[in-house]
Amino acid sequence: MSPSDDDGYAISYKVLEAGTPVHSSDGEALGTVREVLDNRAEHIFDGLVIDTPDGERFVDAPEVARIAERRVTLALDAAAAASLPERDSAGGPTFTANTRGGRLGRFFGGGWKRQ
Numbered sequence: 245m246s247p248s249d250d251d252g253y254a255i256s257y258k259v260l261e262a263g264t265p266v267h268s269s270d271g272e273a274l275g276t277v278r279e280v281l282d283n284r285a286e287h288i289f290d291g292l293v294i295d296t297p298d299g300e301r302f303v304d305a306p307e308v309a310r311i312a313e314r315r316v317t318l319a320l321d322a323a324a325a326a327s328l329p330e331r332d333s334a335g336g337p338t339f340t341a342n343t344r345g346g347r348l349g350r351f352f353g354g355g356w357k358r359q
Contacts, residue, residue: 252313272322
């Protein structure tokens with residue numbers, strides 16, 4: 245491994261900085277981190293918004309293979325990364341607990357209602 249291939253130590257998504265380079269699994273530079281998305285209520289990494297030459301793209305958390313000090317590496321090759329979806333400017337749906345759903349409803353996944 246050459247010094248230019250060294251992406252540094254693995255880090256938490258919570259300290260990942262905007263502007264960090266993003267690469268495909270086959271080493272192609274795709275863009276830079278614009279925003280880190282997380283579910284703060286449950287402390288879960290949700291994904292990234294990256295700046296690419298084609299605009300802002302959303303990368304879902306399972307598609308991120310490694311987050312390091314100097315680079316984010318995706319689990320996607322460059323061809324698959326080219327079809328990443330645009331960022332949804334409205335954001336995703338929000339849910340709240342449905343306290344009236346009852347025990348059986350919660351058991352079958354009905355414990356949430358969309359806002």
